[in-house]
Amino acid sequence: MMIPRRTVLLGAALAPLAAPMAARAQLTIDMTRPNFEPVPIAVVDFQGDAMGGQIAGVIRNDLQNSGLFRSIAPGSFIEQNLGANSAPRFPDWRNVGAQGLVVGSIASIGGNIKVDFRLWDVLKGDQATGLSFTSQPNNWRRLGHIIADAVYKRVTGEEGYFDTRVAYVSETGPLNNRTKRIAIMDQDGANNRYITDGSTIAITPRFSPTLQEIVYMAYGDRNTPPKVYLQNVDSNRRELMGNFPGMSFAPRFSPDGTKVAMSLSQDGRTNLYEMDVRGRGMRRLTNSPAIDTSPSYSNDGTQIVFNSDRGGSQQLYVMGAGGGGDRRISFGDGRYATPVWSPRGDYIAFTKIMGGSFGIGVMRPDGSGERLLSNGFLVEGPTWAPNGRVLMFFRQQPNSGGRAGSVTLHAIDITGRFERQVPTPTDASDPAWSPLIPQ
Amino acid sequence: MARIDATMDAMKSFFSGALLFALALLPSVASAQRGSSVYIEDRMNQLQQTVTMLTGQVEQLQYQNQQLKQQLEKMQTDYDFRLDQIEKGKGGGPRPPGPAPTAPPPPAHGPTASAAPPAGGAQGEQLYHDAFKLLQDGDYAGAERAFKSFVQSNPRHPLAGNAQYWLGETYYARREYQQAMVAFAEGYKVYKTSPKGPDNLLKLGITLAVLNKKQEACAVFQRFNQDYPHATDLQKRRIDQERQKNGCG
Amino acid sequence: MIKAFAAVAALLVMAACSSEQKVPEAGTSVTPGSIADFKQNVGDRVFFDTDMSNIREDGRGTLAKQAEWLKKYSNYPITIEGKCDERGTREYNLALGERRANAVRQYLVAQGIPADRVKTISYGKERPEVVGSDEGAWARNRVGITVLQ
Numbered sequence: 001m002m003i004p005r006r007t008v009l010l011g012a013a014l015a016p017l018a019a020p021m022a023a024r025a026q027l028t029i030d031m032t033r034p035n036f037e038p039v040p041i042a043v044v045d046f047q048g049d050a051m052g053g054q055i056a057g058v059i060r061n062d063l064q065n066s067g068l069f070r071s072i073a074p075g076s077f078i079e080q081n082l083g084a085n086s087a088p089r090f091p092d093w094r095n096v097g098a099q100g101l102v103v104g105s106i107a108s109i110g111g112n113i114k115v116d117f118r119l120w121d122v123l124k125g126d127q128a129t130g131l132s133f134t135s136q137p138n139n140w141r142r143l144g145h146i147i148a149d150a151v152y153k154r155v156t157g158e159e160g161y162f163d164t165r166v167a168y169v170s171e172t173g174p175l176n177n178r179t180k181r182i183a184i185m186d187q188d189g190a191n192n193r194y195i196t197d198g199s200t201i202a203i204t205p206r207f208s209p210t211l212q213e214i215v216y217m218a219y220g221d222r223n224t225p226p227k228v229y230l231q232n233v234d235s236n237r238r239e240l241m242g243n244f245p246g247m248s249f250a251p252r253f254s255p256d257g258t259k260v261a262m263s264l265s266q267d268g269r270t271n272l273y274e275m276d277v278r279g280r281g282m283r284r285l286t287n288s289p290a291i292d293t294s295p296s297y298s299n300d301g302t303q304i305v306f307n308s309d310r311g312g313s314q315q316l317y318v319m320g321a322g323g324g325g326d327r328r329i330s331f332g333d334g335r336y337a338t339p340v341w342s343p344r345g346d347y348i349a350f351t352k353i354m355g356g357s358f359g360i361g362v363m364r365p366d367g368s369g370e371r372l373l374s375n376g377f378l379v380e381g382p383t384w385a386p387n388g389r390v391l392m393f394f395r396q397q398p399n400s401g402g403r404a405g406s407v408t409l410h411a412i413d414i415t416g417r418f419e420r421q422v423p424t425p426t427d428a429s430d431p432a433w434s435p436l437i438p439q
Numbered sequence: 440m441a442r443i444d445a446t447m448d449a450m451k452s453f454f455s456g457a458l459l460f461a462l463a464l465l466p467s468v469a470s471a472q473r474g475s476s477v478y479i480e481d482r483m484n485q486l487q488q489t490v491t492m493l494t495g496q497v498e499q500l501q502y503q504n505q506q507l508k509q510q511l512e513k514m515q516t517d518y519d520f521r522l523d524q525i526e527k528g529k530g531g532g533p534r535p536p537g538p539a540p541t542a543p544p545p546p547a548h549g550p551t552a553s554a555a556p557p558a559g560g561a562q563g564e565q566l567y568h569d570a571f572k573l574l575q576d577g578d579y580a581g582a583e584r585a586f587k588s589f590v591q592s593n594p595r596h597p598l599a600g601n602a603q604y605w606l607g608e609t610y611y612a613r614r615e616y617q618q619a620m621v622a623f624a625e626g627y628k629v630y631k632t633s634p635k636g637p638d639n640l641l642k643l644g645i646t647l648a649v650l651n652k653k654q655e656a657c658a659v660f661q662r663f664n665q666d667y668p669h670a671t672d673l674q675k676r677r678i679d680q681e682r683q684k685n686g687c688g
Numbered sequence: 689m690i691k692a693f694a695a696v697a698a699l700l701v702m703a704a705c706s707s708e709q710k711v712p713e714a715g716t717s718v719t720p721g722s723i724a725d726f727k728q729n730v731g732d733r734v735f736f737d738t739d740m741s742n743i744r745e746d747g748r749g750t751l752a753k754q755a756e757w758l759k760k761y762s763n764y765p766i767t768i769e770g771k772c773d774e775r776g777t778r779e780y781n782l783a784l785g786e787r788r789a790n791a792v793r794q795y796l797v798a799q800g801i802p803a804d805r806v807k808t809i810s811y812g813k814e815r816p817e818v819v820g821s822d823e824g825a826w827a828r829n830r831v832g833i834t835v836l837q
């Protein structure tokens with residue numbers, strides 16, 4: 001399956017039907033405020049084509065899963081068969097408790113479909129937003145995500161994150177002989193497919209900014225240390241990223257996609273290096289006798305946060321992107337690992353190990369304002385949605401009776417209020433959230 | 440404090456130096472202990488562990504030192520203000536008004552201000568102090584009139600920038616944010632280089648934030664570092680706090 | 689200080705004694721010099737403390753015996769596998785496993801095994817020896833295994 005690019009065409013803003021749009025609609029939510037209530041929203045099956053119900057289903061699922069919306073069951077709707085081309089009977093929608101109302105109409109144009117959608121502010125009786133898209137019919141899921149993103153953006157003021165993918169490690173089989181393959185799926189779990197064949201262990205995938213490539217670490221034969229590979233997700237062609245005598249691992253793209261930072265181990269020391277993706281030039285970033293790993297570029301590409309045990313236990317350090325100026329930023333109790341810089345630049349997410357349990361938390365890039373969002377027997381490896389408001393990580397249950405505990409993906413918003421499991425066909429670990437898919 | 444930092448850095452490099460030195464000695468140790476490369480291996484590991492432990496301790500100490508420094512600086516600012524007031528015979532009472540819990544106004548006279556020659560004459564200075572007295576007494580309306588008249592009649596007085604700033608504070612204290620915004624903006628525009636310039640800009644940002652003009656507030660905070668690279672650490676930290684509070688990117 | 693030295697010395701003596709008692713063919717049916725011989729009569733693995741990579745007292749005897757055996761049967765290429773328990777993060781554990789494998793390697797090299805004969809590979813927490821989520825299982829997964837081909 002190719003990643004469809006430039007196949008969804010944003011036509012134009014849809015002209016309002018009723019009165020001109022009011023200066024300030026009421027249909028807003030401030031997700032940074034504590035104790036907000038999810039916005040009750042009604043999503044009507046889109047009219048004009050059988051796939052309209054499926055598109056509406058994708059939108060309902062996205063909005064409901066964000067924790068910011070409550071999707072009202074379509075069975076309770078009073079007004080029926082409402083499309084994008086007529087004004088709603090607002091009292092009917094107020095009666096079912098809706099604040100937002102999403103409607104759409106589908107028309108067939110040549111081989112393509114044109115989808116008009118509107119978001120109505122039910123309390124104001126006014127249109128909040130309206131857009132028109134043209135696409136190939138087999139892209140209907142993406143259309144649903146793009147519309148859900150538009151609704152999310154209009155109501156929260158934040159960019160959406162539904163039109164995205166997640167790379168992860170699919171795990172099957174007994175723990176001492178486990179198959180670990182890289183897989184890619186849509187953010188909601190649809191369109192799952194495998195990138196590696198499972199003949200050797202492959203872990204820690206990361207997307208390039210264009211989503212065209214992923215980097216990951218994979219084992220070779222039994223006597224060769226594992227190495228970092230770069231793989232095209234369309235052609236599945238893969239290449240070794242540098243041939244070093246020791247193990248290379250923990251690869252991460254720079255925000256502009258031109259460089260990959262990674263760890264190289266030799267003689268028991270693990271340091272960070274940066275490789276030029278095109279020229280394959282290599283530059284050393286750290287030089288310590290300790291373990292320096294799990295790098296993450298800042299959103300502007302000028303700094304790198306990483307994990308080091310140079311002070312006796314795993315802690316977080318920030319340095320310039322070219323190396324140097326290292327300073328420790330984590331000073332709380334316990335050990336800190338897998339730092340990930342938010343795409344907005346405002347937070348660094350991390351795994352925290354305290355005594356017998358693990359936690360997922362965030363702190364400011366200077367180390368202040370530490371906050372734990374989730375914890376458990378083993379939670380690990382946060383990754384940011386492109387809007388910097390939602391994190392995904394994995395959760396492992398304890399093994400018992402010689403059997404592996406389940407390993408599952410979970411998403412949580414940065415207030416820590418709303419955690420949900422992300423469905424995957426197999427056990428899953430190491431999620432890596434993609435940027436928004438280029439339209 | 441800077442000296443402690445330097446000492447710690449010296450400690451840090453001493454320990455890594457010590458390790459290198461010890462490693463350099465190893466060959467001779469080896470020949471002395473024939474066939475004991477395991478012994479050398481052990482010694483190296485022990486030294487490595489020691490250096491690691493010390494590195495961790497130095498990091499912790501530096502962090503604690505930094506925290507103490509910040510506390511001290513805060514106290515220092517407070518003491519300076521009180522001493523300044525006592526020297527002027529005003530009693531070292533609490534700070535002048537303003538929205539104390541969120542924005543303790545920095546001292547009325549920076550050292551630069553008091554050191555400046557009284558170009559506007561003693562009469563102007565007296566007017567300023569009278570206005571300031573009103574502000575301290577909580578007579579905001581009176582202070583407003585007095586500062587306003589001071590600025591109007593002495594626009595080039597070395598204390599004019601201070602007066603403009605305190606004029607803004609008289610509004611802010613009464614929650615007249617619109618007028619406060621105008622006064623602070625004026626202060627920034629006209630008296631950008633006055634000792635009160637940084638405070639003016641900071642307070643302008645805070646007022647904008649209170650008025651829910653987050654974007655503008657963020658733009659002002661952004662501007663701060665560029666306009667006042669030599670602002671005090673306290674002011675810079677305050678800017679950082681405000682930027683975070685208002686979710687500036 | 690003297691007490692500690694005495695205790696260490698005592699341990700060393702004990703280790704020496706116990707190894708002397710074991711080494712003579714303890715009525716095993718395995719061919720001397722075979723991989724099975726190495727595993728059964730020498731011991732192919734040493735264990736580590738949580739988050740540590742230094743060779744413990746109890747591992748030194750094992751590695752000394754390994755070195756003796758490997759010098760005698762010098763045809764086997766050697767790979768040291770370093771592993772970790774599940775109580776760490778994936779990437780850090782890869783590096784920690786590498787550090788453990790390397791500690792074993794250095795120890796063997798120090799005992800006279802040629803450096804170019806010994807490779808290392810880390811499995812981090814990806815290939816545990818024992819499936820379990822208790823200290824017993826974790827202790828056996830913090831391991832350096834000497835694998836012969």
